[in-house]
Every structure is written in C-alpha cells, then in structure tokens.
Amino acid sequence: MNQTESFLSGSQNVVRLMGYEVEYTRWTVCFALLLVCIAYDQIAYQLRKGNLPGPLIKIPFMGSFLDSMKPTFEKYKTKWDSGPLSCVSVFHKFVVIASERDLARKILNSPSYVQPCVVDAGKKILKHTNWVFLDGRDHVEYRKGLNGLFTTRALGVYLPAQEEVYNKYFKEFLDHSQGKYTEFMIPFRDINVATSCRTFCGHYISDDAIKHIAEEYWNITAAMELVNFPLVLPFTKVWYGIRSRKIVMQYFMKAADASRKSMEAGNAPTCMMEEWIREMIETRKYNNSKGLDGSEKPSVLIRDFSDEEISLTFLSFLFASQDATSSAMTWLFQYLADYPEILQKVREEQFRIRDGDPNVPISLELLEKMTYTRMVVTECLRLRPPVLMVPYRVKKSFPISPEYTVPKDSMVIPTLYGALHDPKVYPDPESFKPERWEPNGLAQQNPKNWMVFGNGPHVCLGQRYAVNHLIACVGKASLMLDWSHKRTVDSDTQMIFATTFPQDMCLLKFTPFNPATIKLHLKEDAELQTPTAAGIPSSA
Ligand code: HEM
Structure with missing residues (x-):
C-alpha cells in the first residue's frame, strides 16, 4: 500500500518532522486541520477586536449567532452601554457597534468608507440591482431622480388617497375591536401597507391585492434579520422572503404599466408612480425639443426609468413604510391612550383648525396648522425610534476614532x-413630553x-411623507374614534421585529367618538359637526 492509499483507508502512516518520526491517521489529520481553523478564526477575531468591549473569546465559527437569533432590546442596550464602540462576531462577520451620537454621525x-448593507439578507431579498x-455617485444621481416625489406639492397630491384609506381602516379598527381590548399591532401594519400602496400606486392596486401584499410582505420583513443563516436553503426565512418579493413585484409592475399609460394619455397624477412618470415625460419632451416648443424646463431633468426599476424602488419604499411607520403608529396610539390629557389636546387642536367640522378634508394647509399634533408625533418618534x-458595510479600513480602525469588510x-x-438634550429622556418640542426649546x-x-x-427619503402621514392619520382618528389601552407588564417592553413594537402587541379598544363629549375653546359661532366621512355613527 502506498502512503495515499493507507491515508484514505485510515490506517497509520509515519512522517518525518524535524528529525522526529510522527505517526498519523486520516482522523488525526482532520482533527489537526480543525484545530488550525479554530485557531485562525479565534486569532482573526482577537486581532479585529483589539481593545473593544465584546465577547472575550469567539465561540468557534458561529460566534454570537445564537444570541443574534433572538435579539432583544435589553441585549442591545447592554451592548450600547458597554462603550461608545463595541463588537461582536457572527459566523464570518465581524460587527462593530457605535452607540454615541458623534460616532454614529x-x-x-463617511460614504467613502462605508455603504449601507440594510442587513445581510437585504440584497438577496430586495434584489442586488435595487x-x-x-x-x-450612482446613488446620488438615482436619488436626485426621486426627490420630486417628496416635494411639498407632491405630498399634497397624495393626501386624498391617504384620507380615503384612513376612513376605510378606522371602520375596520372598530370591527376588529368589537368593544374589547384586542392586539392592534397587525391592524396598524395593515393601515400602513394600505396607505403606502394607495400613495405609491393609486387605484392601480385593488383592495384584495393590498391585503395580499400585506401578507406577502410579512415574509420579507421577517427575513430581514440583522444576521441570517448564510445559505438560502428552501423553506428558510430568506427563501420565503425572495418568493414573496417576486409576488409583490408583479403587482407593482402592473401598476407601473398602467400609470405610464395614464400619464402618456395626459391625465393628472394622483399617486407617486404617476408623479414620477410625469416627470420623466416632461424631461423627455423638453430634451427632444430643447425647449424650442416653449415647454418649461422641469426643475430637475431625470432620465427614463423602466417598469422594473420603478417597481424595485417602490419595493424598497414599502419596506420602509410598512415596517418603520407601523412601529411608530403603534407606539403613537398606545401613548395617546396612556396620556388621555394629551389626546384631548390633540383632539381640541384638530377640531379647532377645522372650525368644529371634522369632515373638512386633510390638506397641506391644515397639516401646517397641526402644531401640537406634530409635537406629539415628534416626541413619540424620539422616545420610541422605530x-x-x-x-x-466597511469598504476600506475605517479609522473611526484615534484608537480604533474598523477592518475592511x-x-x-x-x-x-x-x-x-x-439626557443633556432631552432631560428625563424616558418620559413622554411633547412640550419639549416647543419652538426654541432645548x-x-x-x-x-x-x-x-x-x-x-x-x-x-420618505421622512416628510412619513411624519405627515402619522400626523394626518392620528389627527383624523382623534376626530372619529376614541380608544383606550389595557396596560400589561409588557406594554413598555420593546420587542424587536426589524423595528420595535410593544411586547404585548398593543392591546387597544376602539369605540366611535362622540363630538358632543368634547369641551372646546372654539370660536363662539363654531358648531360641532358629526364625523361622516367614515360613516361612523357619532354615538358610542
Ligand atoms: C417613521 C417612519 C420611518 C422611519 C423611522 C425611517 C427611518 C429611516 C432610516 C433610519 C433610514 C436610514 C438612513 C441612513 O442610513 O442614514 C431610512 C432610509 C430610507 N427610508 Fe425611511 N423611515 C421611515 C419611513 C419611510 C417611508 C414612509 C419611506 C418611503 C416612502 C422611506 C424611505 C426610505 C428610503 C428610500 C431610505 C434609503 C435612502 C437612501 O439610501 O438614500 N422611509 N429610513
């Protein structure tokens, strides 16, 4: 038997090392290789870690994978409290966490050192061409083409569709609640998916399609964990996420096609897709005529985007809107129920700016006047940032502080x-205090x-839209609905599901609001009207 044959058969071999004869088998070689890999993994971790707080040793290969499977706010908080910079390693990924404001900023x-990676699974799910x-530069150029969708004028175009959704879903809140305390995290997500779909695609998406998208998008959010199992095996979360993306994309592609036809027919835009396509058509017209036909030069000249590009863009918008905005809305309704005196002030403002008539439609002018409601939304976003x-991802070694450089990759x-x-900027930072947002406050x-x-x-990109939507929605809700919160030991615990939600899923009870119960400091001649838009009866 030669040496290779004896190695493969597992029988003993002898090799001369530095003058010594060493006996080995296939198993001793495998074991030695494993030890070398473990040592390499450990040394690589220690070298990257340097003096940063973090696990003293890495669990071979998988590191803190098990911990990252069930992230909790408390675990994150412990990490942030361990120092302005700390670290952890999961499989091959070395992660540095910056908890301090200036390091985060x-x-x-630092776009020359870092680029967003959303999460590890992001590119697989939202598609790497997203x-x-x-x-x-490519990002800056693309983003320029999107800015027109969020101008003040464009945000005004979307408001009627938004209000239509609020009216429909407030009725569903009542049906869902049935006079009992019920979990409201999912209905809040549903209203946000619906508002987004209507804002993005207008009526090119049916109510049934919206419900289907809401269900499918759940798989996408569920798969966007900070760290996932690295392979896309069938029936894993990432596999389901990719499958759902394909389904949602089909709806968006159809809507993009219909929007294009409508804009080419010269209709006025009613949704974001149409706004975007209108800008493309205007740019094309201007470029073709070089302005000689008297057409006005558009404020931004944008290139043509394909239906696939448009749909992938709205897929990314929907990720942000259904998740982060749902988190914000859940906390907002919870806090307003927990602080009835603040809800009362919101309600008073909402009636006052409408001169007592809750049926006055939401408009940009009305939003401008919702100063107190805006303070409430701002404070809620601060206290419970979604x-x-x-x-x-670190593109090249990043000297983040004089003492530490984050390694490439x-x-x-x-x-x-x-x-x-x-606490220096927001004294008593764990308290809900909308008045801290008064003009000229700290x-x-x-x-x-x-x-x-x-x-x-x-x-x-969507921050103005998101804040307007939260203000408009909660303001309108205060006119049509009353709601109370059943507090549990978990009401203030932040559960992590991509963003944060109350651990008990927010137990609320909704009833119709009766305007006769409100004492207002309205103008003498202002009479309180009954809300009709949602068809909700005025008596509870
Ligand atoms: C309360 C709701 C929302 C919160 C808290 C939120 C928060 C964030 C945060 C923290 C980022 C990352 C920014 C960075 O890397 O510096 C982001 C990015 C982004 N958000 Fe939002 N977002 C919200 C709603 C929305 C909505 C409704 C849309 C779309 C209509 C949207 C579109 C986007 C987009 C497109 C990006 C990526 C921008 C880029 O890479 O240039 N967001 N958002």
Whole structure:
C-alpha cells in the first residue's frame, strides 16, 4: 500500500518532522486541520477586536449567532452601554457597534468608507440591482431622480388617497375591536401597507391585492434579520422572503404599466408612480425639443426609468413604510391612550383648525396648522425610534476614532437610540413630553441629536411623507374614534421585529367618538359637526 492509499483507508502512516518520526491517521489529520481553523478564526477575531468591549473569546465559527437569533432590546442596550464602540462576531462577520451620537454621525457621513448593507439578507431579498444598494455617485444621481416625489406639492397630491384609506381602516379598527381590548399591532401594519400602496400606486392596486401584499410582505420583513443563516436553503426565512418579493413585484409592475399609460394619455397624477412618470415625460419632451416648443424646463431633468426599476424602488419604499411607520403608529396610539390629557389636546387642536367640522378634508394647509399634533408625533418618534440602528458595510479600513480602525469588510452599525435619549438634550429622556418640542426649546436647539431618520447621504427619503402621514392619520382618528389601552407588564417592553413594537402587541379598544363629549375653546359661532366621512355613527 502506498502512503495515499493507507491515508484514505485510515490506517497509520509515519512522517518525518524535524528529525522526529510522527505517526498519523486520516482522523488525526482532520482533527489537526480543525484545530488550525479554530485557531485562525479565534486569532482573526482577537486581532479585529483589539481593545473593544465584546465577547472575550469567539465561540468557534458561529460566534454570537445564537444570541443574534433572538435579539432583544435589553441585549442591545447592554451592548450600547458597554462603550461608545463595541463588537461582536457572527459566523464570518465581524460587527462593530457605535452607540454615541458623534460616532454614529461620523459613520453615516463617511460614504467613502462605508455603504449601507440594510442587513445581510437585504440584497438577496430586495434584489442586488435595487437602487438602495447603489453607492457614491450612482446613488446620488438615482436619488436626485426621486426627490420630486417628496416635494411639498407632491405630498399634497397624495393626501386624498391617504384620507380615503384612513376612513376605510378606522371602520375596520372598530370591527376588529368589537368593544374589547384586542392586539392592534397587525391592524396598524395593515393601515400602513394600505396607505403606502394607495400613495405609491393609486387605484392601480385593488383592495384584495393590498391585503395580499400585506401578507406577502410579512415574509420579507421577517427575513430581514440583522444576521441570517448564510445559505438560502428552501423553506428558510430568506427563501420565503425572495418568493414573496417576486409576488409583490408583479403587482407593482402592473401598476407601473398602467400609470405610464395614464400619464402618456395626459391625465393628472394622483399617486407617486404617476408623479414620477410625469416627470420623466416632461424631461423627455423638453430634451427632444430643447425647449424650442416653449415647454418649461422641469426643475430637475431625470432620465427614463423602466417598469422594473420603478417597481424595485417602490419595493424598497414599502419596506420602509410598512415596517418603520407601523412601529411608530403603534407606539403613537398606545401613548395617546396612556396620556388621555394629551389626546384631548390633540383632539381640541384638530377640531379647532377645522372650525368644529371634522369632515373638512386633510390638506397641506391644515397639516401646517397641526402644531401640537406634530409635537406629539415628534416626541413619540424620539422616545420610541422605530429604527434603532442602521447597518453599514466597511469598504476600506475605517479609522473611526484615534484608537480604533474598523477592518475592511466588517459591518459597522451606528445606533440612533443613544442620541435620541441623551439626557443633556432631552432631560428625563424616558418620559413622554411633547412640550419639549416647543419652538426654541432645548430639543429644537439640538438638531444634531434628531437621528430618527438617520443622517448623511442616505438619510430617509420618505421622512416628510412619513411624519405627515402619522400626523394626518392620528389627527383624523382623534376626530372619529376614541380608544383606550389595557396596560400589561409588557406594554413598555420593546420587542424587536426589524423595528420595535410593544411586547404585548398593543392591546387597544376602539369605540366611535362622540363630538358632543368634547369641551372646546372654539370660536363662539363654531358648531360641532358629526364625523361622516367614515360613516361612523357619532354615538358610542
Ligand atoms: C417613521 C417612519 C420611518 C422611519 C423611522 C425611517 C427611518 C429611516 C432610516 C433610519 C433610514 C436610514 C438612513 C441612513 O442610513 O442614514 C431610512 C432610509 C430610507 N427610508 Fe425611511 N423611515 C421611515 C419611513 C419611510 C417611508 C414612509 C419611506 C418611503 C416612502 C422611506 C424611505 C426610505 C428610503 C428610500 C431610505 C434609503 C435612502 C437612501 O439610501 O438614500 N422611509 N429610513
């Protein structure tokens, strides 16, 4: 038997090492290789870790994978409290977490060192060609083409469709509640998916399709965990997420096609897709005639985008809107029920700006006047920021502080929570105090801490839309509905499902609101009208 044959058969071999004869078998070689890999994995971890707080040793290969499977707010908080920078390793991924405001801002504003990676599974699920993964100049150029969808004028175009959804879903809230305390996390998500779909695609998406999208998109959100099992095996969360993306894309592709036809027929836009396509048509017209036909130069000249590009973009928008906005809305309704005196002030403002008539439709002018409701929404976003952290990938070694350089190919995660709970800027930071947002207050004077929507070149594109939507929705709800909250030991615990939600899923009871119960400081001649838009009877 030669040496190879004896090795394969598992029988003993002898090799000469530094003058010694060493006996070995196939098993001793495998074991030695395993030890070398473990040692390499450990040494690589220790070298990358340096002096950062983090696990003293890495569990061979998988690191903190089991911990990351069930993330809790408390575990994150412990990590943030361990230092301005800390680290963890999961499988091959080395992760650096920045918990302090200035470090977080530095990361978000260093596009030459970092790029967003959403989460590990993001590219697989949202598709690697999705614009959200573009970097540098390509990203800036693409984003320029989207800015027109969020101008004040465009935001005004979407309001009637939004209000239509609120009216429909407020009725569903009553049906869901049936006079009992019921979990409302899912109905809040449903109203946000519906509002988004109507805002994005107008009536090119049916009510049934909206319900289907809401169900499918759940798989997408569920798969967007900070760290996933690296392979896309059948029936894993990522596998289901990819399957759901394909289904949702079909709806968006059809809507994009219909929007294009409507805009080419010269109709006025009613949704975001149409706004975008109208801009493309205007740019094309201007470019073709070089302005010689007297056509006005559009404020931004944008290129043509295909139906696939449009649909992938709205897929990314829907990810943000159904998840982060649902989280914000859940906390908002919960806090308003917990603080009835604040809900009363919101309600008073909402009646006052409508001169006592709750049926006055929501408009941009009306939104401008909702100053107190805006303070309430702002405070809720501060106290319970839906997005706690934003994962970025390190493109080249990143000297984040004088003492530490984040190695290339690591994940670096700026935390938004710390800045938003900084007691120097928000005294008594764990309390819900809308009045801290009064003009010239400490909170307003420290805009650097306002990190709810991130910062830098990737700052949330939909932030004005999101805030307007939350204000409009809760304002309208205060006119048509009354609601109370059943507090449990878990009501204030932040459960992590991509964003944060109350652990007990928010137990609320909705009843119709009777305007006769409100004492207002309205103008003498203002008479209180009964809400009709939702068809909700005025007596409880
Ligand atoms: C309360 C609701 C929302 C919150 C808290 C939120 C928060 C965030 C955060 C923290 C980021 C990352 C920013 C960064 O990396 O610096 C982000 C990005 C983004 N958000 Fe939002 N978001 C919300 C709603 C929305 C909505 C409704 C839309 C779309 C209509 C949207 C569209 C986006 C997009 C497209 C990006 C990526 C921007 C880019 O990479 O250039 N968001 N959002």
